[in-house]
Amino acid sequence: MAKDTKERILAAALDMFSQNGYAGTNVRELTASLGLVKSSMYKHFESKEEIWNRLLDEMIAYYGERFGSPEHLPPVPDSAEALVSMTMRMVDLTIHDEKIVKTRKVLTIEQFRDERARALATKHFLTGLRDMFTPVFAGMMEKGLLRRDDPAALAFAYTAPISALIHLCDREPEKTDAAMAQIEAFSRHFIKTYGVTDNG
């Protein structure tokens, strides 16, 4: 059919790898899901492993474009409530964007056997959100919205629980609503703890 078969293969691979892992996926099923036979795959990739490597290339590039540069830092909220709503918007996006969900899943599954997956997993699951929120909290302290403290320590204390609940959504999607509510409750509790306003 069209010339985008290569990208459709990558998309199908992301889908299947995120469910059954690299080893648990075979190229026949993969191509069949696109209405092709397996030999067709070799017109676009030289091996199954090359699919995996190109997929990782894509994930790494996507992460860099999306979160790697300082211009993608979220703006400093003007109020405590704005932090909550900004957080919920970000969480909503990352939980409902299928490609991002599948990326997290595949990194979760493959992190112990692939070096690049391992490194990207740490960014996705730990340092990425923390480094994104560190300047946000620093800015909020400047504005007098948050008690003076170590911004990085606060960012870690804020993002790690949220990340844990995002993982819960990936693992048990039926708990998504409850998890979102818990994230919002946590965000408000966090503000009640570290905020300087006294109207909470």
Added chain:
Amino acid sequence: MAKDTKERILAAALDMFSQNGYAGTNVRELTASLGLVKSSMYKHFESKEEIWNRLLDEMIAYYGERFGSPEHLPPVPDSAEALVSMTMRMVDLTIHDEKIVKTRKVLTIEQFRDERARALATKHFLTGLRDMFTPVFAGMMEKGLLRRDDPAALAFAYTAPISALIHLCDREPEKTDAAMAQIEAFSRHFIKTYGVTDNG
């Protein structure tokens, strides 16, 4: 050899599944690591899948014995410093006990394709630690060591970041020392935030 071959097979399976996953492990390698040929395995298990199921049985039972009953709850610390040291002792154990590390890894890898692994993963990674610390924090509030607050909310805010750093140790063992230091720093920061003493 001995009659404990069945358990040695389970141990080898845990080891290999935790590295390459269920699908990425073959019974030949598995038995060879014990000095056996693959057909010997079938004297002890009727299939590769049965190994997986018995392994899960064991993990579930072990978790129940270890963390399931209220008598295994940690004692309420007598001081803020005692909370830190208790935390560090627990973390040290869970990070350096190979069986527990491998269990976490295998649950991480298989959580998306196996229902029982999924359920156990949520306990290991989210609710287990939180439910263990909830009564601890309630007790510390009783004793006047912590500011009055929702104990479960505090337990979640405390354990989720620690859990994230335990995951980091599983993923990148060379960062264990740094992660341990960060956990201790986080614990002290937590106390500085929620503790009622003013000597910090």
Added chain:
DNA sequence: TTGACAAGTGACCTTTCGTTCACTATAATC
């Protein structure tokens, strides 16, 4: 119209997988 090339097919290859089975060695039971 022809030539070239990219995309897709189906048959086939080799390897590896999980599994079975007849057999042997050993140790305990009667």
Added chain:
DNA sequence: GATTATAGTGAACGAAAGGTCACTTGTCAA
């Protein structure tokens, strides 16, 4: 000492895996 059960072996099996290749089809440029 004969029997029986258990644990382990090695050869073999069918299925499924990843991969190759000669061939067809469709598209576009010359």
